[in-house]
Amino acid sequence: MPAQFLLNLFIAFLWMLLQDEDELKITTFFGGFIVGIVIIFLMHRFFGTQFYLRRLYSIIKLIFIFISELAASSVLISRQILSPKLKIKPGIFTYRTELQGDWEITTLAMLLTLTPGSVVMEVNPEGDMFYIHAMDIEQSKADVLRSITKFEKAIMEVTR
Amino acid sequence: MFSVTFAIIIPFIIAALVPFIYRRFKLLHIGWFVMLVPITLFLMLARLIPSVASGKTYIHTYNWIPSLNINFTTYLDGLSMILGLLITGVGSLVILYSIYYLSTKESLQHFYCYLLLFMGAMLGVVFSDNLMVLYVFWELTSVSSFLLIAFWNHRKASRLGAQKAMLITVSGGIAMLVGFIMLHTMSDTFSIREIIANVGDLTEHALFIPTMILVLLGAFTKSAQFPFHIWLPDAMEAPTPVSAYLHSATMVKAGIYLVARFTPVFGGDQLWFWVVSGVGMITLFWGSFNAVRQTDLKALLAYSTISQLGLIMSLLGLGSIALQYGYSEESIIYTQATFAALFHLINHSTFKGALFMVVGILDHELGTRDIRRLGGLMTFMPFTFTVGVIGSLSMAGLPLFNGFLSKEMFFAATVQIMNADVFSLQSLGIIFPIIAWIASVFTFVYCMIIIFKTFLGPVQPEKLDKPLHEAPVGMLISPIILSVFVVGIFFFPNLLGGYILKPSMESIYPTFGDPANLTPSIHAWHGIKPELLMTIGVVLVGALLYRLLKKWKPVYGLLSSRYTLNAYYNNFLSFAESKSTNVTNKYMTGLLRDYLVYIYLFFILTVGGFFFYSGAFSISFSMDVRIRAYEVILVGVMAVAAVAMLFSKSRMTATLLNGVLGYSIAIFFVIFRAPDLALTQLVVESITTALFLLAFSHLPDWKKERVPSKTKITNAVISVGTGAVVVLVALAVLNYDRFETISAFFENAYELAGGANIVNAILGDFRGFDTMLEVVVLFIAGLGVYTMIKLRAKKGDENIENK
Amino acid sequence: MVEKILFTALALFAITIVIALVRIIKGPSIPDRAVALDMIGVNLISMIAVISIVLKTKAFLEAILILGILAFISTIAISKYVERGVIVERKSDD
Amino acid sequence: MNNIIVLPLIIPIMVGVILVFLRPYVKTQRVISLVTMLGMVGISLYILNKIQTDGILRLDFGGWEPPFGILFVADSFAMLFVLIANIVTAICLIYAFSSIGESHEKMFFYPFVLFLIAGVNGSFLTGDLFNLFVCFEVMLLASYVLITLGGKKAQLRESIKYVVINILSSWFFLVALAYLYGTLGTLNMAHLSERVAEAGQGPLLTTISILFLIVFSLKAGLLLFFWLPGSYSVPPTAIAALFGALLTKVGIYALFRTFTLIFYHEPSITHTLIGIMAGVTLVVGSIGAIAYQDVRLISSYNVVIAVGFILVGLAVATQTSFEGSIYYVMHDMIAKAMLFLIAGTMIALTGKTKIDEMSGLIRNYPLFGWMVFVVTCSLAGIPPLSGFVGKLLVGEAAIESGSYVLLALAFISSIVVLYSLLRIFLNSIFGETIISPEDEVPLKKGMIVPIILLAIGTVFLGLGAEFISGYVSDAARTLSNPSVYIEAVLGGN
Amino acid sequence: MKINDVILRTVTRIVVFIILTFGVYLFLSGHNTPGGGFIGGLVLASAIVLLYLSNDIEKVQKSLPLDFKLVAASGVLLATGTGLGSLLFGVPFMSQTFAYFDLPVFGKTELTTVTIFEAGVALAVVGVVVTIILSISEDE
Amino acid sequence: MNANQTIELGAALLILLGSIMSVISALGIIRLPDVYTRSHAATKSSTLAVLLSLTGAFVYFWVHEGLISVRLLLGIVFVFLTAPVAGHLITRAAYRARVKLTDDSSDDELKDVLFPEDK
Amino acid sequence: METLIILLIGILVAVATYLILSRNIIRVILGTAVLSHAVHLLILTLGGLKTGNVPLLTEADAPYTDALPQALILTAIVISFAVTAFILVLAYRAYQDNGTDDLDALRGTNDE
């Protein structure tokens, strides 16, 4: 499977970088490739989904979304924590998503968790409903609904 | 050439063969075969009598443990000759007697095996020159005696009797062993001959007296001297041939032999004189006094044996005084006590052996030895009666029998001792003849009891299980032979004196020159002397007391049975057992905490105690590394986390706090520049925490512990104490700066081992062996966990040990 | 200057750990403690990074990743323990 | 180079691991493990004799010279321990074949026994104090597993105590090592000895030596024996016998080694303390030996008594006393194994554990009964069985050095030993037979043969004392002259 | 409602590979940087533990059908076996040796017997840790 | 002060920011009323704090030693990847173990699904 | 620094000892865990907290901190892990069969 090949390259790359050598050496890469073969051989039954290099761009974009969400939510929480009197109304609300498949759901859940004021608590067995705990339910619900389409789109760019 | 060694070995070899022979020849009583052994040995020894009498000795050495000076050296001289002849001679007669006494239904192979074992051991005792070898055989006689007493071990009394005999004689033996070792320390030799030859060097040694006491303990226990005599009556549980052989004629004489043998070593000491003669006298009296009250004939003979052994012992004590004077005209007179001792040793074996056999006949033929059920047997059992009377009268010390001769000499010796001008004997010496005379009166009384209550008086067939009849001829042969000796010696005493006693006098007084001087001519009549008057007194008063026996016998009732030595022995054992159970249960509580408390306390007391006592504490901050705020905070975190563990109400909290500790330590490993440690610590801590969680699903949650506050305080004190000791010693260690560590060597790791990570080079190479074993430890633990969980013994397939 | 800042940061991280420790001790629930423990782990990561700078060594950078891994695994383990009473299931429901 | 001296450790380990793969094949496991142990006996004999000609042998692992690397040092003292330990293990294995049951054999019994003996052998041979700690742990872990093998209630219960106490003692060991490294900066025992001699064994080092004394006393059961009776009473017989014979001996060995090689400069403190501990051990062991009816408990307290006795030899600390202790240790390993096998066999035959619940076994099993008698005499020190020579020499040394209290306690204790074992013999072996021939559990050959072999051993050690006296005196000479050992280790190749 | 572990499992798939790679790296690079057989083995074991945590035992064993106690045993054999190898070459037990070779592709490479030894250590650690965790988890 | 020193100072300030962030999140887990709100603080502020300090360290090593430390990068990725998952798991576990929401909470749409019997 | 660490060690030892003297087996096991923490710190501290460098020859120059104690601690850590794993399982197996985790109830009788 091409995905496995990719993963193998990934491991080899990782390997090379781990050496912390002054320059990137093909020999090191090759050693890492062998290590990767061993690992993937042992673990290949776990590997089931696809992974494409050309989606790198989408991935990077997604990562940036992640980081910015994280920063925003941290600021928000800090404000709340440091405010002299806590003025929050926590609660749990639901959200139904269009996304399908493990990777998409996982990515969205992680994004939502990093969204200011919300943590995904449960995914229903069908995998289309999130139960989200909100720090301050009014504001979080609004935030989530506002940005969720953006997230879903970014994720689908990577996965589909 | 006859070798004495051979005489010792033969019985053992035959003993080993007995079980096989027994299986082969079921039909013939195996006793016949066994009897050949002592007869042969007796004849062999007898052939040597003339040459030994002429002063010749035989020595032979086989190496055993030469590096420890322990060699198998045999030594035949006059003294050992007497015992050797007794052992083989009486042995032959006893075996002959036993052939008729023991039916083939008994487990004869065991009996004769033990008997031969004993015979060999006893010969070993008397023929050994090496103290250690002597000790070996000495203990073997105890062991074989144990087995013979417990021959009918399904009887409880037999087992208890055997245990008592074994405990007392082996304990004495151990004391004697210590004495022997001390002798070796003083003289640097285990050879008795050499010790005697260099005795002058010993007497001044600080250990001389302790050694003497210890050796005497061995002798006294073996020869049933007061207060150790209590085992002998119980030993009568053994079959009667055994009683006749071991417990009157031979084994109990081993102690006598030992005292005689060591007289040249210790005899010159005042203490020896007093202890040997004193203990002998007390035993003499106590044995005879108690014999009178017995109703079991065998018990009576046992006490009588004790008494007679006391007599011989006291004579040896009296005789030792000659060594005070050294060889001179006057001192010869005192050696006659010793001469009498040896003489009586033989005489006693003859008449007591005969008497035991007589009692055995009664027991065997009539089914009882209780004098209250016996009487008037004279007419039904004429031969038995004759032998019994001869034995009794000899024991009573009446003329026509050998006992008279030696008894007279005994009286003479006790009177003589008052003339000695040492040890205040001129005033104190009077007690010897007095005790001797009183004891002889009692002896006379019990001898009369034997004769009159058994053979004379009314017959009581209704009290007997079996019809009255004379014993078979075979059973009578041995006692008759012995009574022939009893009478024969009376008429020809000097034959014995010249050939047997004379050479042994030389063994006891090696410095006194020609033994002929020490060998008086024995006469039945030597004029009206104090001893004769004493004998007459004994007969008169004894007869009177016997007449009035019923009147004064209640005196014995005054001696409460609770205060007898036997009761003390039994109480001691049961007290020891119950008390030891209490004591041990008190501290072996089965509670882990208690055991840990002991260990911690011991640690605090010894390590902490010595640390302070010795002033080892020292402290200095000069070498301390500079400290940063965050480090202090982290130390605080760890301290708080640790203390919080004590107060956490859930196991989960405590486990997580332990995790915090572990992680914090990892940070300290970072701070202290130990990267490998930090990595390992982190992973191990996490996996450990995971293991706790895993195990928690199989364990109940914490309950509130109900611990008394006293326990809590104890625990707290111990905890703080332990922490404090660890800290203080550590501070002192920190301040101890004398040596460079060896680790500079490892800094060459790259050249030496090709590794730049020094720690890893140590683990993989310099100390790779540790690592290898550590992997093994881990493996064992893993496999052990697997086994404990997965491979449980199911019900039903437990091992056969637990059926 | 840089060093002072770094030591200040270290002290702050250490203070964080103290506070988290308070939460571990107080609880009240196990998840509360797990959250606090996770926080301690994450702060230790930061501390190791800073100490590495202070000591001018990259010898401890492995420890950072390991600590990340372990904090994650511990949290999973504790969550499962809280949620299901066991942390490794023989056969899960689905 | 003397690679052969690592074999007593490495062969059992490797064979043990291989046997893990052969778990289902019980017969194969039996054969291999027995052959291994017999091989070990042969190797030990070979090494022991090689020492007599070549002097002390040493093996620097990885070729790293002392004091930097780890090394094994084989002197006569160590090898005598190794030799007897391996003989006893081989014999206990034979007993296990027919007693422990196939289900237990499949619980990796043989691997664990092999690991145990590997740890024991390693502890005897190592010349490095930290490596001693590691070897202890190999032995301990194996013993932890063996004590629980089969997992009966009582086993699990007692093993907790055993394990916790040993964890504590291992901890003390590490603390002591930390102190020692903090002061002397080295781990090699010869090097430690040299440095202690150089610096003088001042108060601090003496304090540390007392900590070592505690550590090894916990292992040896010297005074701190609380773990012993319980844990020796619960495992299957073959294991109990191994424990009875071996475990305390490792502690004893370590005590002798440390207090003759390293901490011998302040005998008035350390050796006096050892003497006091030995004396108290003799007393309380003696009290315990007559306190109970359970044959295994009686046997266990007999172990305690012997520990006290052997340590008297160390307290007295002369060449003669060392010789005595060595003789006595060898005797004790064999006789204690025999005693525990006998106790276990009695329980197996009757299903009872207390002596007053059994009776007259000698009529059902005559040969077995006589073996009980032999072991009784042997342990009581009745000559010419093996206990005698050691007793003699320890006694002599005690006299020469004026240690009369210890002398008295040591010799009185052997009376107690005699009494405690006579109780077994008279109550259970002698007496009215209560087992009818139909109800008789057959005594397997595989159970009596090992007992007989041990009996032969005790007779041989006694009668044949001269055969081993050369080795023993060589061992004692090394103990009393630390320089011999130091020279062999640090004196160049 | 049944638990849906989709998030955990999905993330674990990535994370496990990171950990495994890191584990092997630690094991191999230990000679010169922190790491080595022990720590490498422990990290590898953690990865497997993570698999067990996020999946169930049956599932993992289907994908990773190893008898871990035999893995551990093989590790011990390997570790002790390298020591024993010294005997064949007549050098002291546990002698490690190292050398630099010019290998195609790899260039100048250091090869040492310690690596074999450490591989044994790592295998043993993985085997033991997983055996312990599995044994407890599988117990009723 | 040259460029490198400036960047180093910047890295140090990044780290300082991270440490302040981390103290704030720690205050959060003390101040916030229940485990769910506390986990917000832990998964977000705390994660950001560590990302900041790791980035600071990464920059420092890059500038100071010319080292692009993949181990640090990997650490960053790892924390980034796992923090939300940890938050998700722990709150789910808390809820299923019936740890109460704070009384101030308004809606709870999960209660009906998970514990219908509580009604 | 050393003095402070040693004081910390003392606290750890005291706490561990108190835990070990408890009746609950888990507290005892936790106590042993704390004990091992304490002794690892002790070895490291007494081995010399020099201000030397990390003992990696490629990383830094001499002087290095003493590497030997570190190696010893590594070994000790692994061993105490093995022992802890074993006794944890032992504890719960004992609970399964004896029905109690209370050491007082696990005393057994001497003469049963």
Ligand code: NA
């Ligand atoms: Na120091």
Ligand code: NA
């Ligand atoms: Na009985």
